[in-house]
Amino acid sequence: MSNSQQQHADTIIVGGGVAALWTANVLKKAGQSVCVLTNGPLGDGQSLAAQGVIHGGLKYAVGGKLNEASQALAHMPTRWLDALDGKGPVDLSKAELLSDHQILWSLPSVFSQIVSFFGSKAVRGRCSIIKREEYPSVFDSPEYKGQLFRIEEPVVDPVSILSELAAGVAEETWEVEWGKNSRLEFNDNQISGIILTDPGHSMTRLTANHFVLAAGSGNGPIMEALGWSKPQMQIRPLHQLIIRDKNLPDFYSVCVGNGSKPPLVSTTHTDRAGRKVWYIGGEIAEQRGVSRSEDEQIEAGKSLFKELMPWQDLSAAEWFTCRSQRAEPLTGTGDRPPGAFCERKGNTFIVWPTKFALAPNLADQILSQTSAESDLDPIDLSLPRPKLGIPPWDIQ
Numbered sequence: 001m002s003n004s005q006q007q008h009a010d011t012i013i014v015g016g017g018v019a020a021l022w023t024a025n026v027l028k029k030a031g032q033s034v035c036v037l038t039n040g041p042l043g044d045g046q047s048l049a050a051q052g053v054i055h056g057g058l059k060y061a062v063g064g065k066l067n068e069a070s071q072a073l074a075h076m077p078t079r080w081l082d083a084l085d086g087k088g089p090v091d092l093s094k095a096e097l098l099s100d101h102q103i104l105w106s107l108p109s110v111f112s113q114i115v116s117f118f119g120s121k122a123v124r125g126r127c128s129i130i131k132r133e134e135y136p137s138v139f140d141s142p143e144y145k146g147q148l149f150r151i152e153e154p155v156v157d158p159v160s161i162l163s164e165l166a167a168g169v170a171e172e173t174w175e176v177e178w179g180k181n182s183r184l185e186f187n188d189n190q191i192s193g194i195i196l197t198d199p200g201h202s203m204t205r206l207t208a209n210h211f212v213l214a215a216g217s218g219n220g221p222i223m224e225a226l227g228w229s230k231p232q233m234q235i236r237p238l239h240q241l242i243i244r245d246k247n248l249p250d251f252y253s254v255c256v257g258n259g260s261k262p263p264l265v266s267t268t269h270t271d272r273a274g275r276k277v278w279y280i281g282g283e284i285a286e287q288r289g290v291s292r293s294e295d296e297q298i299e300a301g302k303s304l305f306k307e308l309m310p311w312q313d314l315s316a317a318e319w320f321t322c323r324s325q326r327a328e329p330l331t332g333t334g335d336r337p338p339g340a341f342c343e344r345k346g347n348t349f350i351v352w353p354t355k356f357a358l359a360p361n362l363a364d365q366i367l368s369q370t371s372a373e374s375d376l377d378p379i380d381l382s383l384p385r386p387k388l389g390i391p392p393w394d395i396q
């Protein structure tokens with residue numbers, strides 16, 4: 001540990017999720033001296049609760065409009081697949097790709113609409129019809145009368161992604177306890193530094209050319225302390241379903257219904273005991289789902305599966321729910337903003353990627369507005385190192 005009372009970094013990042021860690025890896029690779037400060041286990045909050053779908057925007061294109069959200073996401077699958085191949089600024093070659101595609105299926109009421117849209121030229125190359133004889137086992141039933149499409153949107157394992165991102169900046173990441181061993185220092189409504197007190201009561205003042213607030217829902221209180229009323233944050237609670245059974249088949253899918261939101265989005269994970277887990281989001285996990293108790297949500301989930309996939313015998317499965325919340329900039333409509341959000345106020349960036357998938361886009365935005373100052377010593381603090389958090393399917 002350096003005895004210096006003052007240390008200076010190019011960029012200090014507050015947070016410990018996919019936004020903070022992806023950005024830190026990119027800035028470090030560009031030669032910046034970076035420092036990541038988190039107040040809890042890495043990935044706690046939204047990142048380890050994510051389903052890991054690397055959206056390419058196709059589900060937002062249902063209805064024939066390749067809208068703003070869809071355009072912003074279009075390059076993300078390639079960016080992630082490159083990282084998983086060890087290409088590009090972030091090396092995720094040891095992280096797990098759960099599936100290189102998702103299955104798109106639909107409610108009977110929209111069977112024909114789906115075929116005309118997803119079979120159309122507008123989306124060619126991003127999705128294709130799956131032949132009946134190639135249906136994955138989860139749909140291999142005469143009771144499913146619709147068409148299945150393969151969409152080129154990969155699904156990654158959030159746990160190994162977070163673990164690899166953390167490994168890339170392990171030397172630059174520390175855990176702080178605000179109010180105990182650390183505090184933000186403000187001057188003229190700007191962050192001027194971070195004051196750290198070590199167990200021996202000596203003080204270090206940490207300064208930087210830039211600060212990035214990538215603390216998810218934690219950005220709100222920091223902005224409040226700074227006296228910033230904008231950008232405003234919105235919190236959208238979710239109530240996801242977890243279905244566990246050692247014999248579940250793979251089920252990476254998005255179901256299209258009549259509304260703008262898919263009734264169900266499914267991913268498959270393996271828990272620490274080696275059991276398969278279906279992790280279910282989509283409309284079932286939103287507003288009405290949030291107002292339900294855990295038992296009511298499980299009942300609603302069972303009814304939905306009975307209606308949509310009556311051929312699936314889930315009688316031996318264990319059902320759980322998990323509550324989480326998305327933290328995003330306020331859109332006024334309650335909808336999700338189209339791209340990664342990054343607003344600069346003086347020396348500070350306030351960021352919400354709005355999607356796990358958009359972390360590369362967010363890091364690009366920060367990299368283009370920051371640079372490496374030559375000859376900075378690496379930051380060296382006597383603070384503890386954070387652990388990796390636990391995904392929802394390992395909490396039950």
Ligand SMILES: Cc1cc2nc3c(=O)[nH]c(=O)nc-3n(C[C@H](O)[C@H](O)[C@H](O)COP(=O)(O)OP(=O)(O)OC[C@H]3O[C@@H](n4cnc5c(N)ncnc54)[C@H](O)[C@@H]3O)c2cc1C
Nearest residue numbers: 016017019039045046047051052053216218354355356357
């Ligand atoms: C149930 C669910 C499913 C999702 N599924 C998908 C999906 O399939 N695909 C997709 O693209 N997106 C998905 N998302 C969205 C995605 O998870 C988020 O957009 C993304 O993870 C946000 O990352 P983040 O790093 O900004 O925030 P978080 O992951 O919330 O990280 C914030 C971090 O900051 C730390 N922190 C908080 N306060 C402070 C503070 N004061 N000081 C220091 N550190 C602090 C926390 O400990 C945490 O480590 C999903 C979200 C949810 C909730």
